[in-house]
Amino acid sequence: MTGNVRRAGAYALVGSLALVVPLLVGRGLDPLTTAGAAALPFVAVGLAALYVVDEGPLFDLLARPGDYEEGRLFGLAAFAFACAGLALLVPLRQVGLPPTAFVGSVAALVVGNVAAELVRLRTTDPFAVTAGFTLGGVVAAAAGFLAVGEIAGGRLAFPLVAFLAAVAALGAALLRAALFERDDPLVLVSVALLLWGFLELGIAAPAVRVGVGIGVSALLGYVAFALGTASLSGMLTGVLLALLAIVLGGYGWFALLITFFGLGGLSSKFRYDEKAARGIAEDNEGARGGGNVLANSAVALVAVVLFAASTRVGVPPELFRYAFAGSVATAMADTLSSEIGGLYDGPRLVTTLERVEPGTDGAVTWQGQVAGLVGAGIIAGIAAVFFELGPVATAVVVVGGFAGTLADSLLGATLEGPVLGNQGVNLFATLAGAVVGAGLALALGLV
Structure with a gap:
């Protein structure tokens, strides 16, 4: 079980490369040059996962169960190439993916996974594991948003940071509940696009409603799951919808x-x-x-x-x-x-x-x-x-x-x-x- 924690931590370390992207944006470089430089670290990781690391302690650290059958780190490669694809979109003129959406989605997923595995060391209760994932994802996404604001400018108001972080973590948790662990690249891309949409719409997030929305929706989720009126995925869907209804x-x-x-x-x-x-x-x-x-x-x-x-x-x-x-x-x-x-x-x-x-x-x-x-x-x-x-x-x-x-x-x-x-x-x-x-x-x- 501790091996799962170490693997999740290694993926989080790869995910931290996302902070390279806001460092490159706004440096006056040609968009194509910036896009290539932003994607390069992830492409390198993906290629190494496919063609370099095929055995030994590092392979054992990073491999998911299915990777042993092929002798290649397909899980890590898919995650790295998904990050590379999103990184390529950030420097595009006018319609580029906001660095905030990219960093926030990566942070919510990789740190959420670490938190979930840490909880799983103590209990396999699905509600507790999902709560750990969501809480870790919220904190990490919020930190990512704030870091992008410090690095690239364009700081978001804290209520909006909290709202978007909750949306990112809940969206990722919902998709994780409906999909498999190997589908993390799909989760990553989906959450990034969700955040992109909210940022493009310029939606306001009143501070009081954000606080009430997060608290009430969390309580609603616990009650729904405890009473058995919704499955885990049904609970997460209801919590996300309740948060959006209150805030928006x-x-x-x-x-x-x-x-x-x-x-x-x-x-x-x-x-x-x-x-x-x-x-x-x-x-x-x-x-x-x-x-x-x-x-x-x-x-x-x-x-x-x-x-x-x-x-x-x-x-x-x-x-x-x-x-x-x-x-x-x-x-x-x-x-x-x-x-x-x-x-x-x-x-x-x-x-x-x-x-x-x-x-x-x-x-x-x-x-x-x-x-x-x-x-x-x-x-x-x-x-x-x-x-x-x-x-x-x-x-x-x-x-x-x-x-x-x-x-x-x-x-x-x-x-x-x-x-x-x-x-x-x-x-x-x-x-x-x-x-x-x-x-x-x-x-x-x-x-």
């Missing part, structure tokens, strides 16, 4: 999301054994996975990011409030409709109204429809309080949620299986709810 939108946006996460998770547990006997229960004892959480929340995530960047995209920010509320109302209505309606006999296919077996894609019961309408109404009521909506605007959110649920049933009856999976249906249904909510608000002059 506000407390009202978070209130809508947490209501969906809480009631949706509890409804999955409601009379679980009975639903399991009918063959309609969620897998993993009702704990929702990351794919399920993201499919139900991806549209809401896009809406809150566009709301924060509305001045850049030239669209009234209020429009994104209705899109967000409509998508969350859909997710809530669909979840309650499925989890409660599935307990009753006599479901009918939404397209033909013929009786079908419980659990059939696209089947509905009147009890489920009522539960869905109540779910949309709950979200609309909360939106009315936090977004100060009048009766007509509140009704728009309810209609958006119910329309999205209807779209879910129609897609389930027609396209689910041969064309779309369940998560794809959920994604398009929440998109329909967002479009209907925003479209009605626009048509009625509420925006």
Whole structure:
């Protein structure tokens, strides 16, 4: 086990070469020369991993289990070449990858791995290991951001540093939970692009909301995992979405999301054994996975990011409030409709109204429809309080949620299986709810 710590530490040492990049940027060199010089150390490491170090103590230190089969350090080479590819993008004129995004993503990953391996020396509990990775990643990414500011100038405000560091670490932890250790290059590139997007949008990060967002989302993650309402990847997805909702939108946006996460998770547990006997229960004892959480929340995530960047995209920010509320109302209505309606006999296919077996894609019961309408109404009521909506605007959110649920049933009856999976249906249904909510608000002059 200590060998894993040493290997993670060696990768972190290679990752520290990322600090060469901000040293080169802004020195007045030709962009191509700068790009080549920035990538050269990583290319050298990658070539050495493939063609020089093939045995001995150094090989044993750096090798992952799969590397022994081929006698080459493919894991290290892939990581080094991914760093080289990102380093090449930094010096590009106008559209170059910010050095902050490059250094922060590398730091979050390599130090997060070291922290995770240190925790694994004491316990193999997945929550503890992931918490160690995330905490180590946050601290390292923040230090990387601050170091780039000192080296290359352009210092970021500390609240933004904390927010971006949390996003980087949570994003890396989520991808690590969904992928394998050998996929670290993919994790690195994905996190770098995520940070690049936030930096390009020029998103503000109010200090109080950043602090509250980090604290509340961490508590939410612990409670969700402890109660078993979400898997590890589902917990991480929910934590990241909660942080983005609080910081980029506000407390009202978070209130809508947490209501969906809480009631949706509890409804999955409601009379679980009975639903399991009918063959309609969620897998993993009702704990929702990351794919399920993201499919139900991806549209809401896009809406809150566009709301924060509305001045850049030239669209009234209020429009994104209705899109967000409509998508969350859909997710809530669909979840309650499925989890409660599935307990009753006599479901009918939404397209033909013929009786079908419980659990059939696209089947509905009147009890489920009522539960869905109540779910949309709950979200609309909360939106009315936090977004100060009048009766007509509140009704728009309810209609958006119910329309999205209807779209879910129609897609389930027609396209689910041969064309779309369940998560794809959920994604398009929440998109329909967002479009209907925003479209009605626009048509009625509420925006």
